[in-house]
Amino acid sequence: MVAQSAVVADIGGTHARFGLIGVEGRLEKVSVLQCADFRGLEEAYRHFSEQTSSVADRLAVAVACPVHQDLVKLTNNHWSFRKGDIVDSLGLTELLTINDFTAQSLAVVSVSESSFEVLQPGMADPLAPLFVIGPGTGLGVGGVVVDADGEWTPLSTEGGHVTMAAQTEDEWQLLSCLRREFPHVSAERLISGPGLHLMYRTLCVREGQPVKALDTASMMLIAETDLLVQRTLDLFAGFFGIVASDGCLTLGATGGCFVAGGVIPKLGTHFRREIFLDRFKAKGRFHQYLSHIPIKILLDSEAGLYGLQRALSTRSLARFSVRPQ
Incomplete structure (x- = not known):
């Protein structure tokens, strides 16, 4: 060789x-x-x-x-x-x-446009930072900025471990239940593959329903008929939208928000895109600012x-x- x-x-x-x-x-x-x-x-x-x-x-x-x-x-x-x-x-x-999300951050400026699904076209500032977030086994968070020589420079972060916040009554109730079990409820605790199952389990217990042992694929098979799976998917998309826009505001990522990770492709059409976008933009006076940020899903597993x-x-x-x- x-x-x-x-x-x-x-x-x-x-x-x-x-x-x-x-x-x-x-x-x-x-x-x-x-x-x-x-x-x-x-x-x-x-x-x-x-x-x-x-x-x-x-x-x-x-x-x-x-x-x-x-x-x-x-x-x-x-x-x-x-x-x-x-x-x-x-x-x-x-x-x-x-x-791993340093690599994902560099990937978004390395692959072709055919590697993305556009969620929100927006108006990208070509010199502004890019924000990258992706639920998988955990929640990866990163970014990329242009330096003075025009080279893309990645930002390494552990942003998946920020404290999760709630906006709706359903979200407050869910977080209240989880805080009895975990001293710190991070974004990763919910916005990840394990997070989907944790939210589903918590809703089942709250509603007095038996907890089914479901992996993500099994959840998708019953998503059309199981109301608790549907509520889980709604909560997932809402929490995801909150954290993604928080990251864009923190970084000033008017160059774009990129969704990576293995969970979203597995959800397919069951990823509540409208809920995600509504919650992404639900930042009061910054609604317009966030409406102009392009949002794309990175589809290339490599x-x-x-x-x-x-x-x-x-x-x-x-x-x-x-x-x-």
């Missing part, structure tokens, strides 16, 4: 997507692995390398957790690794480790890999690279 340019790996709570950036700069040999099937990054990397005959001396990894320390512990699965150990054990010349490809040449991320001592 001949060494190629770089391997990129987008690791979430459930799936790990690997790909090879070949010598011509194209993304190749994409493989989707189940995180639960491997003890950690090194084992999954070796499996990918063996299965696809891929060898590279550089590895770029996006992970759903903070990345500033040598020890990386993923928030929503059992994987952990030390950056220096990975460099040594895999014989790398460079390991770049970034937050987008994080394209973001990692761009990350390898992004100067502001060089500080997250580790090389052999």
Whole structure:
């Protein structure tokens, strides 16, 4: 096997997507692995390398957790690794480790327009920040800004852990129930795959109904007939709209709001788009401001890999690279 340019790996709570950036700069040999099937990054990397005959001396990894320390512990699965150990054990010349939503943020400026569904056309300011948010196993939050040289610079955040707020009576009641169970109810607690199930369970208990063991796909199958699933989907869209507009206002993201993550594609037509948009714009005097922000859903499941490809040449991320001592 001949060494190629770089391997990129987008690791979430459930799936790990690997790909090879070949010598011509194209993304190749994409493989989707189940995180639960491997003890950690090194084992999954070796499996990918063996299965696809891929060898590279550089590895770029996006992970759903903070990345500033040598020890990386993923928030929503059992994987952990030390950056220096990975460099040594895999014989790398460079390991770049970034937050998964840093990769998603770079992806929105790396993929084609065909990769998006437009929720609100708006009027984008081409020099303004972009806000990126995506429910999956957790809730990823990030952004991207243009620097003085015209290069897109990503913003790494842990914004999924902000405190969840309510606006309607139904939302207040739900949060009141959850605060008896959790000392801190974060946005991620509700706006995520597990959050959907938590809200459904809480509504069932509140209404004295039996709690059905449903995954997201099963919820969608009964969404047309089950009133509590319908209320869950309404609450999900409303809470999501609140947090997305909070992020846009905080960042001044008049360049656009981008929805990523694995949950929205799974919801399909059951994602309450109208509720999301109504709540997104329900900020009183800033209704008009928010109405002008373009909102797009990122549909490409491999987008994080394209973001990692761009990350390898992004100067502001060089500080997250580790090389052999």
